[in-house]
Amino acid sequence: MLNERKNWNPRLPEFLIEAETLLAKSEECLAHLQLIKNDPDAIHCLLGTLLTLANRAGVLALGDICTFARSLHAVLSQVQGHVNLHDQALDALKECLTLIAWQLELVDLYTGDLRLDSTEQASLLEAFIAQIDGVPCTLGGPTSGLAYATMATRRA
Structure with missing residues (x-):
């Protein structure tokens, strides 16, 4: 595990630059959706950037960011x-993206740790789900644990 951290650490600055680019692209997709509601290309773009961000964060063992991005994607x-x-x-989705950007700034550059609980992630995800409530969602698997837990709580 210690060796993984030594190998992982040099890649963090590169990831943070890529994550910033991906979040900027997500913001563009969101702005497009605000102009042209439900545009399939903008939604596809947003899905792609969220998945790429989640996958890259997962490779670097940034679990909270990975889980949140995957949950939004799911x-x-x-x-x-x-x-x-x-x-x-x-607007609720924009708040989720803003939280990811903020959390990326708080990642410890030496350890990769993000010493936060997932309460705010769950709260913002729940707010997003509340805005789209009424649509049946079947979320499962490791990529959507936060989303599944949040949706299950709302439906209970």
Whole structure:
């Protein structure tokens, strides 16, 4: 495990630059969706950037960021084409992306640790889900644990 951290650490600055680029692209997709509601190309772009961000964070063992990005991806992919992504839903999604950007700034450059609990992630994800509630979502597997837990809590 210690060797993994030594090998991992030099890749963090490169990841942070890539993550910033991916988040900027996500913001562009979101802005596009605010202009052209439910545009399939913008949704596809957003899904792609979230998945890439999650995968890259996963490779570097940035678990909280990976899980949150995968959860957003899982929710968005389940409702794609089945729900109107209205302004309130897009605002909630924007808050989720803002949190990811903020969390990336808080990653310890020497250890890769992000010493936060996932309460705010769960809260923002729940707010996003609340805006798209009424659409049946079947989330499962390791990529959507946070989303699944949040949706299960809402439906209970």
